Every structure is written in C-alpha cells, then in structure tokens.
Amino acid sequence: MSHSNNPCSRPHIALIPSSGMGHLTPFLRLAVSLTPHDVQITLITAHPTVSLAESDSLVQFSRAFPQVMHKHMLIPSISNNSNAKTYEDPFTVQYEAIRRSSHILSPLLSSLLPPVSAVITDMSLTSMVVPITKTLNLPNYILFTTCAKMLAIYAYYHKIAHNMETMKDDIPIPGLPPIPKKWLPPLLLSNSNNLLKTHFIENGENFVAANGVLVNTFEELEKETLAALNSGLIVGQLPPVISIGPLIPSALETGEELAWLNDQPCSSVLYICFGTRAAISRDQMREIGIGMVKSEYKFLWVVKGKQVDREDEDELQDIVGHSIFSELKQRGLLVNKWIKQEQILSHRAIGGFISHCGWNSVTEAVWYSIPILAWPQNADQKINADLVRKNMVGKWDESWGWGGRELVDGTEIAQKVEEMMEDKLLRGTAEKMRNKARLAVGLEGSSHKGLTKLIHSLS
Template sequence: MADTNELIMPSSSHIALLPSSGMGHLTPFLRLAHLLASCNVKVTFITPEPTVSLAESQILSHFFSAFPQICQEKLHLLPLDNFSASSEDDPFYHHIEVIRQSSRLLSSLLCSVSPPLSALVTDMSLTAAVVPITEALKIPNFIFFTSSAKMLTLFVSFHTLAGSKANANSYEMDYIKIPTLEPIPRSWIPPSLLQDTNNLLKTYIIENGKSMTKSDGILVNTLESIEQSSLLALNGGKVIEGLPLVTAIGLLPPLYFEDHQPLAWLDDQPAGSVVYVSFGSRTAITREQLRELGNGLVGSGCGFVWVVKDKKVDREDGKELVNVIGDELMERVKEKGMVVKHWVNQESILKHPAVGGFLSHCGWNSVTEAMWHGVHVLAWPQHGDQKINADLVERIGLGTWEKSWSWGGGEIVMREQIAEKIKEVMGNKLLRSQAMRIREEARNGIELGRGSKKGLTELIKMLKKERS
C-alpha cells in the first residue's frame, strides 16, 4: 500500500477491534487491523471463539501467523440463554446472538489489555450490546459498518421509518423515503424487515441503528467519490439527528497473506475470457437453481470458475460435488470450466488476468473487491443489503443488474436466460473499460492521499481528539 509515514501515531496508541460472525464481517476487520498496525498503532484483535465457519478459523490462523505484531485476545462465548430460533434464522444470526450475550465478558477483557485502550472498533451488529460497556469504561467506541454508505442510511433510520406515523404512508407503499435521498423500493428490502411482527433481523437493525448515535464515530469501507450523496446526507444531519461523523475509510487494500497462488487452471485461459461465479460465504442456493446455473454457464460458451455452495455453514457442507450438481452436469462443466466446492481466495481469482467478469450476489466485500481489481459485475442479489449494493454497481458503471431475476429462493431463473446474459456481459467492452476506470480511481486515491489513506487520517484525528 502507499507510504503511511504521515499517518504515524504515538506509540502509546492502542486500538482493539471486535468483529462479528461470518467472513463478510471478518475480512474488512482484518484489513483495517493491518492498516492501523502499519501506522504504528498497537492493535489488539478480539476473536469470538468458537467461530461459526471453518473459513473464519483458517483465515484467523493465517492472519496471526503473518502479522505477529497484532495481538489476539479470545472472547470465549457463553452458552446461549433464552433464544428461540425460527425457520428464517440462519446459523450466522444465531452466532451473532451468542456474541451479543457473551459481551458482558468484555469489561474485564478490555481492562486487562496493556497499555490502556485508546479506542475500540466494534462491528455494526454488536453496537447495542457493546456501546454501554465502553461508555461505562470511558473507552471511545467507533462502529465499523461493513456494508455501503447507502445501506447505512437505511440502517440508522429504519427505527424511525418503521415506527413513525409521519412515515407510515411511504413505509406502507412501494418505496421507503429517506430524507434528501432517492426513495428505496420496498422490493429491495428483506421481506422480514417489512413484517408487522418482530423478528431477529428487524430487531437487530432497530436496536443497533438507534445505538449508533451513542458511538464516537462510524467507519465505512467505501469511496467518497462513489457514495458522496449518502455520506453528505449522513454527515449533514439529514438522515437522523445526533449521528456521529461517518468516515469513508475505503477501499481497504487486500493483505499480502491473502494473495496466494489461485487455481492453476486459470493460467491456461486467454486474458479476460473467464467469468468467476460466487454467491459469497453464506448464500446456499437450491439444488434446482444450481443445476440451471451450471447448464447456463456451459451454454454461455465462456470459461468459468464456479464456487458451489450447498449449505450456509461450511462445517455442515459435507456432500460431494457430484451429489450436488449431478453426474451429467459434472461431465459437461469439465469441458469449459472449473467447479469447486470449498472456500477459495476470491482476491487471487479476481486479480488473475484470465478473469473478465464476475457473476456475484453483490455482498459488499465482493463489490469492493471487484472495484479494486477492475472486474465488471453481473449482479444477482440474494438477500440482505444486496439489491441496494447491486443498484450502486449499476449506477457507477461497474456492472449490470438483471432485475427480473428472483432473490431469496424465489422463481427459478432458467439456463437459457443465464447463458444469454453471461454472453452479453462478457462481450460488453464498455463495462470492462468502466470497471478499469473505477479500479484506477480506487488505487490512485490511496496514492494521492484520498481513499483509505484519507479516511485513516480522519480516524487518527478523531482518536487524538478523544485522547486530549
């Protein structure tokens, strides 16, 4: 990354980081930890144990081996009390609840580290549980929001939109209106948030959104240039009153220990000819849709690397690949592509010159990694914040979003549609050039003192202010 000499902090600065459940939350925390450590900050990384996935355990092991200067403290999770899981709740939500209920152990942990902490950076999903603890200890608490600034506008204001009579009309119609920003269609919002009754996701967003006003600042892994309107609205007091400063600290660069040899098959493929297909670390797709997708990839005529996920949690994903996609499709995919059924290093694949497109669910990490490597995206959102992210992908010219394709296990998208859309996107030279423009903007931003370098400077200023 760029020279960080001007960002050096006093050696007494000590920041702890507390991530939440899942690779989507862990990965940006690891990158931020390394960025801070490179600026002479003593970093303590708190790891909730056990993790919910094998991928998290493995990357943590690699991380602490690669960066021994970063201290690890383990938050040993307690047995879960008074938790009633419903059919919609997945293991990751369950694990977040375990971390939240175990957060009462944080007080002694935070007081025991040396030297005393300058600040704690807390995952967005743990805000309501952790902020009261750091308030009592008089430790500044910065929230790391691991999605886009646009999603943050909904996250922090949702409790007012859902509960205010003044917003009842927009809440019940086809859109949700956030002050000074374009309305968000209801179809982009997870259905569970719009139900009359409470559920785990809705409760989390309401509680954590309210509590963010009590934090000392909010950090977002994004570029000011692509989310200027959302950032201005958040920091102008237009979205919600009392919100602390929201700082864009992206794009966070990948870490060198993540950059290992990708799949050797890619080395034999022509430049820009391969589409990479992945729906993230926690999206399980139905067997029927997987087989339509596989046949669509074959029918597109493009080379592909396809990451198949049959279960949300990799510890439970024991089925052989052939049992998931079938013998016939298994033979067909060998002709044009490569299929894997395990966690892969996405950064290494996206940076490979053979990769020319990305069929993605538009999880925020995947979007930022596509920006960093200049790979254009065919968006197929599946749940959560992903439709809001897909809209941003299309707006900035990073890719295209086929809005007629269902999400969350709805109507099956047929192989012919998939094949046609992949051919169209892979042959689109304009999308490719726009993706490369965004790549240069992201990387030049670091070199020129914008992007993550500017955001880190702002964070360090805030920390110095808190210490004075």
C-alpha cells in the same frame, strides 16, 4: 473507569468484529491497513466461530501478522434458547450470542495493556458495545462493513420499522431518493419479531452514541449518500461518517485454482461465487450449469450447497447434477471449498464475475476492475447491486428477484453472461472506477486522509 493516555504513547486500538466472513474480512483488512501506522492493535473475536472459513482466516492472519494481538471471547451457544428460532440465519444467531456476552467484554477490555485508546466495533454489535465503552470512558467507532447507502437505511430504520407494512412501494429516507421496499430483506419488512429486525432497531438507535462511523466505501462511489449522512439530513445526531475504503485485499495464501487459471487467456474466464452465506437450491445450481454449458465461456465456479461451510460434504456432481457434470468439467473448474477470492479476482484470466453482491465482493471487483453480473441472494445485496448498476461497473436484472424466490432459466443466464463478457463500455467504466478506488486510498486520497486523521486524533 477512565483510560487516559500519555500524549506520546502509541494508540492502542481494539477491533471487535461480529460473525461471518462478510464482517470478519473488513476487520482483518482494517487491521492490516493500520499496521504501517504507529499503533498497537488487539483483535477480539468470538469463539467458537460459526464457519470454518472464519477460523481458518484467523489462523492465517495471526501467522502473517504476529504483531496484532488476538484475544478470544468465549461465547455460550444460544441455539437451544427458545428465542433463537430454528429458522433464523446461524450468523444472526451468533450476533445475538455475542450481544448477550457483554459481561465478558468489559473485564477483557479493562485488562488489556497498555490501556486501550479506542474501540472499533462491528455495526451489528453497536447496542452491546457502546454502553460498555461509555462506562470505560473509551472512544468507540463503528466499522460499517457495507455501503454508505445501507448505513443510511440502518441508521433510519428504527424510525419507520413499525410502519413497514403500511408503506406502499417505496421507503422514504430523508436526503435520499426513495428506496424500493423490495430491495430490503423480507425479514425487515415483516410485522413479526425476528432477530435481524431487533438488531437493526437497537443498533440503529445506538449509532448516535458512537464517536464516528467508518465505512468501507469511497467518495467517488457514493458521494451523494456520504454528503447526506454528514449533513444531518438522514439522522440529526449522527456522528461523523468517515469513508476509509475500499479496504485493500491482502493475499495470505495461494491455491490450486491459480494453476488452472494460469493456463487461460486474458479476461476469458467467468468467476461464479455467491459468498460464504448463500446456499443456492439444487434446481438453480443445475440451471447455472446449463447456462455455463450454453454460454461456452470458461469458468471458475465456487459451488456451495449448504449455508454453513462445516456442512458442505456433498459431492460436486450431486450438487450440480450428474447429467451435465462431465460437460462442466471440460469447460471449467468447480470448487466446493472456501477460496481466497482476492487471488482469483486479481488474476489476469478473469473477465467477469457472477456475484451475490456482498459488499466485500463488490469492493474487490471494483479494486481489480472486474465487471459484475449481480444476483442478490439476501441482506444488503440489492442495495449493493443497485450501486453496481448505477456506477456502471456491472449489470443487474431485477426480474431475477431474491435468489431462491424465482428459478432463473439456464438459457437466460447464458444470454446475460454473454452480454456482460462482451460489453466493452462496461469494462472501460470498471477500469475508471478502479483508478478512482486506488486514488482514494493513495497518499492524497480521501479515504487515506480519513483514516490518518482518525489515528492522529487518538494519539
């Protein structure tokens, strides 16, 4: 079925995110950045969501941007299915549930009025959505929600997946310096079948069938990798890779945390947050607590004891330990709910960020020039931490390994916090990168031009 467009009509773009705030947030930001252009936008999301943070964000977004049409795809659960092993990450299981619901998507896209001009799909749904859009004769762009270097790995992985265990220390990716194996999540290195590995292989193979790949990054942050991707060195048939980032945070609500921050001096507070998906062990929580007491810095700490926020019902003192809870409360603010991170990072009181290095967190820290102490927990986060270190917008101690594998001692945490908070050179480099990020999305910037060109091509 063909969807031809009247040349004078507004483009109608359907956005299809996958699962988890790390994937939903960039789609909401992309929708916001498209609204000033003369386009109609429909957001198609899986229902129910895995986390409360996702459903809350969607409700707030719909209130703030009623001009964006929102459609639900009702997803049957696969949690009882024998293939969805209990050890799998619940967000990865949700990707699989969405991928198995392709029969719902085709009639949904066909029913939208005015007819859809193009679809922008989350990278983790590529192998499901591309065949559907081909049948409907619709252009399909992939939104790659993490860095360009991870895109290079994702697009090439299917060619080397079967050799992973025989490779010694480094993974060779054409056009890029070798990538240490230990930077990839362990599930991608194993010989056993798992959903993450299956998704990487199937989606990576299908990237070549898309019309383009949009990446939430900008030229000055990843110049060499973007050039390698567009030169055909990494994957010969890869469609154009267009940097459109950083996708800009848009604050939709304010919270009680800001009242506390308003009373603190400029650049004096350390923000600690490991994202919506990483659950830190109780032992490690206590060591972080000891580190914060020893460092003597004020802090705002988002404490997360469980992988999915719907399960986080434990008392704060149980999670961080009763012995130091009263000392921590005197020094900082502990929060055990989802908060609007962009509002925290944009606050004048914040002077540093202990982060898991999820890509949204990295781009937000860059946007607000907040130095990062990187502590990757899983997924793409070591690749992101390396970019933080390479661009000198933060520090990364590789000896800390993947979060949860090693127990990092509180004294060492205090020492690293002090190094970062007192590093004036780091602060200066972070300022320079912030200016480059803002130029990239400005009127003459590379990311603004990339997005505008895409919209014009659809008109």
